[in-house]
Amino acid sequence: MTRQSLGPFALLLALFPLACGGSAPAPATRSAATPAAEAPLPAIDGNAVLQHIKVLASDEYQGRFPGTKGEDLSVAYIQQQFQDLGLAPGNTDGTYIQHVPLVGITPDPSASLVFRKGSHVDRLKFKDDFVASTRRVKPTVSLDNSSLVFVGYGVQAPEYHWDDYKGMDVKGKTLVMLVGDPPVPDPNDPAKLDPKMFGGPAMTYYGRWTYKYEIGAKLGAAGVIIVHETGPAGYPFSVLQSSTGEAFTLETPDGNMNRAAIESWITRDQAVKLFKMAGKDFDALKAAAVKPDFKPVPLGVTASITLHNTIRRIQSRNVIAKLEGSDPALKDEYVIYTAHWDHLGIGPAVNGDDIYNGAVDNASGVAGLIELARAFKQLPTPPKRSILFMAVTAEEQGLLGSEYYATHPIYPLAKTLADINMDAMNVWGKTKDLTIVGLGNSQLDDYARRAAAAQGRVLRPDPTPEKGFYYRSDHFNFAKVGVPALDPDSGVDYVGKPDGYGTKVHDDYIAHDYHQPSDQVKPDWDMSGEAQDLELLMRVGYDVAQASSYPQWTPGTEFAAIRAAQLKAAGISR
Numbered sequence: 236m237t238r239q240s241l242g243p244f245a246l247l248l249a250l251f252p253l254a255c256g257g258s259a260p261a262p263a264t265r266s267a268a269t270p271a272a273e274a275p276l277p278a279i280d281g282n283a284v285l286q287h288i289k290v291l292a293s294d295e296y297q298g299r300f301p302g303t304k305g306e307d308l309s310v311a312y313i314q315q316q317f318q319d320l321g322l323a324p325g326n327t328d329g330t331y332i333q334h335v336p337l338v339g340i341t342p343d344p345s346a347s348l349v350f351r352k353g354s355h356v357d358r359l360k361f362k363d364d365f366v367a368s369t370r371r372v373k374p375t376v377s378l379d380n381s382s383l384v385f386v387g388y389g390v391q392a393p394e395y396h397w398d399d400y401k402g403m404d405v406k407g408k409t410l411v412m413l414v415g416d417p418p419v420p421d422p423n424d425p426a427k428l429d430p431k432m433f434g435g436p437a438m439t440y441y442g443r444w445t446y447k448y449e450i451g452a453k454l455g456a457a458g459v460i461i462v463h464e465t466g467p468a469g470y471p472f473s474v475l476q477s478s479t480g481e482a483f484t485l486e487t488p489d490g491n492m493n494r495a496a497i498e499s500w501i502t503r504d505q506a507v508k509l510f511k512m513a514g515k516d517f518d519a520l521k522a523a524a525v526k527p528d529f530k531p532v533p534l535g536v537t538a539s540i541t542l543h544n545t546i547r548r549i550q551s552r553n554v555i556a557k558l559e560g561s562d563p564a565l566k567d568e569y570v571i572y573t574a575h576w577d578h579l580g581i582g583p584a585v586n587g588d589d590i591y592n593g594a595v596d597n598a599s600g601v602a603g604l605i606e607l608a609r610a611f612k613q614l615p616t617p618p619k620r621s622i623l624f625m626a627v628t629a630e631e632q633g634l635l636g637s638e639y640y641a642t643h644p645i646y647p648l649a650k651t652l653a654d655i656n657m658d659a660m661n662v663w664g665k666t667k668d669l670t671i672v673g674l675g676n677s678q679l680d681d682y683a684r685r686a687a688a689a690q691g692r693v694l695r696p697d698p699t700p701e702k703g704f705y706y707r708s709d710h711f712n713f714a715k716v717g718v719p720a721l722d723p724d725s726g727v728d729y730v731g732k733p734d735g736y737g738t739k740v741h742d743d744y745i746a747h748d749y750h751q752p753s754d755q756v757k758p759d760w761d762m763s764g765e766a767q768d769l770e771l772l773m774r775v776g777y778d779v780a781q782a783s784s785y786p787q788w789t790p791g792t793e794f795a796a797i798r799a800a801q802l803k804a805a806g807i808s809r
């Protein structure tokens with residue numbers, strides 16, 4: 236899971252049964268037709284999963300940071316496992332490797348951000364008052380008295396008839412934006428959010444900080460400043476303060492010049508001061524920003540900053556293996572399983588331990604990927620379509636390995652039926668349920684619901700959709716390019732455990748181990764839970780690979796239009 240997320244386990248705080256007791260809609264559509272009597276699939280050995288985790292999360296692997304010895308060991312281990320299983324190289328160049336060029340940019344923390352209005356000057360301190368970085372691969376980037384414009388939530392969402400820019404030309408300006416998506420009140424019940432606008436309480440991609448920087452860049456802004464507020468952001472400013480070091484990014488041929496020069500956050504307090512300097516009231520303008528008739532507000536204040544950057548290029552790697560499909564007519568169509576192999580490497584010591592082993596996050600997912608591959612390889616006949624097993628890099632750096640594959644696909648995306656992502660698996664025993672983040676997004680849910688039912692289990696939705704977890708792991712990069720993507724997560728209703736057990740073990744993990752050196756293999760782990768989840772996910776991938784038609788996005792979801800155009804362009808209508 237990328238930084239700045241409390242992780243899906245917080246998902247588990249409040250759940251309501253969605254599909255138990257036969258209320259789940261049967262897979263109505265043709266594409267999710269129930270295949271003939273389902274042949275049982277091989278069982279998955281939880282202990283074999285654990286052995287991989289023990290290796291990948293060992294101190295020897297140094298927390299698996301991209302571009303380090305930890306990467307070399309991880310990539311070699313995963314590749315060797317795939318080779319030992321007899322899986323084919325996943326890259327069409329005959330290797331198991333897709334090289335992923337990354338560039339690391341470290342901003343000089345001595346920079347200050349200066350707001351100026353006439354003779355009134357306000358100098359903000361790096362880390363205390365603001366954080367800033369750039370994706371431009373330049374030793375120096377700057378804003379020089381760039382005019383500040385408050386653009387509310389900074390959203391352009393034609394499907395909601397929403398445009399915070401109202402045609403204003405913001406080229407070269409610096410945009411001040413609110414985090415989150417516009418919390419439009421329900422006209423029938425103003426105490427609630429309008430379910431028809433921006434997903435109501437759920438966060439849409441418009442609410443993600445990544446969207447804010449992307450739209451600013453798209454409109455030619457010189458800088459983007461997001462106002463940090465703990466509630467809407469979902470994490471305290473300290474999370475931003477702790478990630479002001481080296482940040483990796485992918486690099487375009489022009490060195491990411493298509494990005495805004497400066498991407499930054501300021502604290503709420505500094506925003507209130509800034510608006511005061513402009514003769515405005517922050518809270519009043521924030522209230523105006525939830526209305527569709529909001530117009531951008533020039534603040535009459537300029538921003539200046541010079542960032543000196545240290546730049547480092549590394550070649551990282553995605554590791555890919557393939558099980559070729561058995562049906563000549565369908566073997567050039569694909570189902571992908573992903574799991575990121577990277578983690579945080581060696582960092583600030585905690586209780587004398589500076590290796591961030593990443594046992595749950597995400598050695599558990601990579602171990603699951605390898606044992607899934609073993610189970611598929613044990614099938615008497617491979618599925619009709621081909622299966623790709625993809626261990627991606629640099630997820631913790633911003634989902635970069637999966638972004639690189641999605642923008643440099645080895646196999647046609649139009650012929651890629653699904654991505655099933657595994658990030659931080661359940662190591663605490665069997666559950667009666669499984670959480671699907673983004674439940675309702677696509678027909679992959681129908682496959683998952685049926686596979687769960689075959690195990691006597693039910694699906695549950697993400698209990699904290701306002702946190703936007705669907706946008707925080709590798710499946711999202713597949714969704715962004717139209718491929719239906721499933722983001723399964725651990726259930727909470729543990730077999731043979733008292734109520735609340737699930738929430739407790741997950742909260743403990745988040746509170747004590749998530750992104751900490753202590754995320755290590757624990758003696759009380761029970762791998763039957765991960766094995767159970769992997770068997771469910773195998774069934775999903777297998778059934779999609781056998782199906783007579785493509786799983787579709789739910790009409791109206793943010794990815795459906797991309798897919799429809801993609802399939803049409805490829806002449807695919809199944």
Ligand SMILES: [Zn+2]
Nearest residue numbers: 236596597658
């Ligand atoms: Zn992760």
